[in-house]
Amino acid sequence: METSFYSPRHELFPAGLRVLVVDDDPTWLKILEKMLRKCSYEVTTCGLAREALKLLRERKDGYDIVISDVNMPDMDGFKLLEHVGLEMDLPVIMMSVDGETSRVMKGVQHGACDYLLKPIRMKELRNIWQHVLRKKMHDGRDTDSLEVIDGLQLQMAGSRSDHHFFSGEDIWAGKKRKEAEAKHDDKWFTDLGSTTKKARVAWSVDLHQKFVQAVNQIGFEKVGPKRILDLMNIPWLTRENVASHLQKYRLYLSRLQKDDLKTDFGGMMKHPDTASPDPPLMTGEDISRGNLGFSGNGLSMSANSKGHETHVKGILQGPRVEPKGLFTGENPDKQESMDMKIAIRQSSMPSSGPEEGRIVFDCSVPDHSPQSVNSKLQPAEGGAKFIETTEQPLYADSRCSTHVTVNPMKPQSSNTVGGPGMDNNMSHCQDFQPIPPYPPSMQSQSFGSISMPQYDSQVGWLQQDLQISELQGHIDPCIVAEGPIHVYDALRFDYEQFVDPYECPIFDHGLFIA
DNA sequence: CTACGAATAT
């Protein structure tokens, strides 16, 4: 019903960037389109330069950036570049197969903000938004409102461009901006100009999930920041970001296997009261191990749900195959959850009042319905994904069970949730949501600790398995429920209404069975 | 030169 609560464009910055690709070669057009889509950009392709110009003129405010080939039959790429620069002042990236200096030079001289050589790779497209941003920044200096806007400055600032050709000013200097066009995407850039802080990637549950999923997909033996990054396919994320997270993740794992040799989950939760109900099911490690086929140990899946374990084990063991040891040969049987803290930040925004706690929400149901959930959740303003909340532990809320009434009848549809049987490459991860930067005024305040969910895939297959094997009846809802915690979190709030039962089967099965 | 990852900084 409220499908379009907000325009994705505003909430997750680089995502939704409107790119116009111009190339007379249909093959390249396709390839580029695909790659750009993967970057979560909104792509429009065009085989004719003239037509491109026409499109641009018709919808002056319809595109954020243009990528054009240099050699085109109907109109010289440089010509197009010129027109664009003159008429709409959009950033233009030129490309060609050869890297002949003179051509590149020409492109640059004509105002190209970048010059890519074919074959073009993802890494080269991931950060093209930087050009849009840069332009905005230099153009609209007037936007001094370093106010709120939890917008994307963070992520943006955070990502590193492996290839900027220019420091920025040069190119844009002297160009006059048009107020008119400045408005549509101003939401993105507002106050970016003044406040470009360093980006700090907040590893939200969602992000972590993708991370774990990637790790599991690759196998611990072979994981490396680079590969993870590629799998995660999140444009603004850098290898360093992943490396850093990986380091932390490994630390967690090693620590776990070390001291926590056989303890079951019981003590894990910091908030017993609330925690116990929704046990951290399988945490990444668990899964990894379990899945990984470590010696039979995998069995001791998170025992959280009393008595359910058995089922879980069985299920888990079933489908899961790819054994890749987390830590080769080390104690495989330990499982714990990686504790993740969700920061509850205070916003000192005038309107909201300092005492409001906010949780970085950014949850997204893996496959579909991310919008259903997200849309509701995300405040329209600023695109920040914060949810107001008190400081209680995330687990504390069990409303879900009550509110979210999903109809248990249709487990079938559920499999989609975890991205289980899904394609191996997480191509669908495009629904990523950059976490909003902490507004200047926000600070990390208190934390609720939750265990990291990593079951994405597990859940996925788990559910699938269930369906397939018709085990549903046997399986306790709890088990099934062992889904991504973030999902629950999401549910905690009152968006039940937005959740489509069929789409989010997980919700059913009384996740929060107390 | 790239990618890792431990150490170290913020």
Place this chain on the structure above:
DNA sequence: AATATTCGTA
């Protein structure tokens, strides 16, 4: 504590 950055190594 969580991330970023640095830096020696492969």
